[in-house]
Amino acid sequence: MPLKLIEKERHTAESKKNEALEYARDRFIESAGKISANMLGMVSKVGGQIYALLFIARNPMSLDEIGNVLKLSKGNISVNVRMLERFGLARKVWVKGTRKDYYEAARDYPRKFLRDFFDRVRGGIEDSLRVINRCKGEFEESAKNCAGEKLEDANFMTSQLLLLEAFYEAASRIFEDFYQGRKVNTDLLRRVILE
Numbered sequence: 001m002p003l004k005l006i007e008k009e010r011h012t013a014e015s016k017k018n019e020a021l022e023y024a025r026d027r028f029i030e031s032a033g034k035i036s037a038n039m040l041g042m043v044s045k046v047g048g049q050i051y052a053l054l055f056i057a058r059n060p061m062s063l064d065e066i067g068n069v070l071k072l073s074k075g076n077i078s079v080n081v082r083m084l085e086r087f088g089l090a091r092k093v094w095v096k097g098t099r100k101d102y103y104e105a106a107r108d109y110p111r112k113f114l115r116d117f118f119d120r121v122r123g124g125i126e127d128s129l130r131v132i133n134r135c136k137g138e139f140e141e142s143a144k145n146c147a148g149e150k151l152e153d154a155n156f157m158t159s160q161l162l163l164l165e166a167f168y169e170a171a172s173r174i175f176e177d178f179y180q181g182r183k184v185n186t187d188l189l190r191r192v193i194l195e
Helices: 003-038 045-056 063-070 074-086 109-143 148-180 186-194
Strands: 090-093 102-105
Touching (some): 003 045, 045 074, 045 102, 063 074, 109 148, 148 186
Antiparallel strands (some): 090 102
């Protein structure tokens, strides 16, 4: 087989491997963007895509390089990179021999995201308990001045809040055990979520 033909076949095989890697990379980036937009709205879809690209990039990337990969305008990339910087998810780095701005991912993002997620859920549980307790007290107080069907309504409302209170208190105990490093009661977790 002639040398030129061998070189062409090798080049074609390498191109197919590169295309497969780029396809896998692009699918990851697209999925990460959707996840970022859906998970508590922490960052936009484009911001999530940029972060995902920076996270899997071996070297820092310029705005132009990010735009070329994501097929987005430099302005859109710039706005989202600034947002990532504000959240502490990306940082500007110096690259020797160039005057362009380069960026890299803050690689502790998954840990930070999970910590923030759990803190938000925990805060939501505590807020819910405060609201439930306040409303329960108001129902109980108003029941003192009710009679007949209105008293039954007040008692029913109070009983419903007691059920909610039990749910949120169990969830609060689970989070407290988790944060304190104690064994999480999986039976309690199962009952809270599934029953």
